[in-house]
Amino acid sequence: MNDSERRRLVTRNTAEVVTDEELDDLLENDPTIYVGYAPTGEMHIGHFTTIRKLADFLRADLDVTVLIADLHAHLDDEKSPFELLDERTAYYREAIEGMVAAAGADPTEIEFVEGREFELDADYSLELLRMAADTTISRVQRAGSEVVRQSENPKLGGLIYPLMQTLDIDALDADIAYGGIDQRGIYMLSRELFADRGDEPPVCVFAPLLAGLSGGKMSASDATSKVNLTDDADTVAEKLQGAYCPQGEVEDNGVLEYMDYLVFPILDERGESFEIERPDEYGGDLVYESYDELEDDFVSGELHPQDLKNAAAEYVSSVIAPVRERIDTDRLATAYPEKYE
RNA sequence: CCGCCCUUAGCUCAGCCUGGUAGAGCAGCCGACUGUAGAUCGGCUUGUCCCCCGUUCAAUUCGGGGAGGGCGGACCA
Secondary structure, eight states: OOHHHHHHHHHTTOSEEEOHHHHHHHTTSOOEEEEEEOOOSOOBHHHHHHHHHHHHHHHTTOEEEEEEOHHHHHHTTTSSOGGGHHHHHHHHHHHHHHHHHHTTSOGGGSEEEEGGGTTTSHHHHHHHHHHHHHSOHHHHHHHHTTTSOOOSSOOTHHHHHHHHHHHHHHHTTOSEEEEEGGGHHHHHHHHHHHHHTTOOOOEEEEEOOOBOTTSSBOOTTOGGGSOBTTOOHHHHHHHHHTSOOOTTOOTTOHHHHHIIIIIHHHHHHHTOOEEEOOOGGGTOOEEESSHHHHHHHHHHTSSOHHHHHHHHHHHHHHHHHHHHHHSOHHHHHHHSTTTOO
């Protein structure tokens, strides 16, 4: 595989790369890339869009490491109780493997690591303390503001969080730090801290974040604003039916984003097209080979939101189906006892 | 260790002084209107009033204790 093809695989469907030049340099060798997920709430379709890209990284022949950041899950305002860390870690790993497989790659090629395996090592702890001694509260707060839960009475844990994430890059020997664009603040701080220590800063690749179905940002607490990986076909249809989707508008349109970032990339991989059934009175069925064609028709008014929603629900459901089937519901229940009695 | 303040609907809070089991805004849900959703209009729901004990016919309200949280003081050897 030549460099430009690798580059295309690594960067397609991303929100930002910092920096392009540094990435090019790395791709001349065999770079390692890592992404971390804190096993907090149930995984949803937003995770799928970032995880789907891991398949691209594997195809580009990168060394992919996935960190299940168990300590981070607890450190961030105790989103996960300490006692549930093991169960949630197991659930996250299983779900992530399912998503990678659903994206057409082999999950066994990924190296999975858990935070407690190395974040408690003496040298890691020492570096953490040295970093804490040298970093102001406001800088860390600002870096983590998009990721760490904000509250009136923030815990110390939320300040340690970005520092540990920075040390993880080093500890896992990652040349590239990958994550959602919400991670940008933390990784930009990481790059500065690396430079301060005289180390080579990581290249950062950011995935776009899916908008919420109710318009605006996706909210973890608003169940109707996102599709869960365990949602069945009817639930998916119900949620998409209720989605904010103004005719002809692309802005804040969650339904279109689902198509762009999730459905079309996967259809692409399978070599399938997007087919919309439409009553004759409205013009009959439609077929799209690419997202751009679909967006054009939507903007022009040729494609009505209701017809899009109907088809979108089916495709979204079919895309998450393999993940849904792979998730062990008993494990899910023990990982979230307050939700599944 | 000491002092002061806070804890009421999913969220932000009012009510408590002058006891009679509670309200607003937002959110949410339903209906109307659009071939979707939203916006708009109409309607509706929601509560161990942090816990325990006491006073009282009656406590969210008064008294005592406790828990959780916040702020300040003291200490700076």
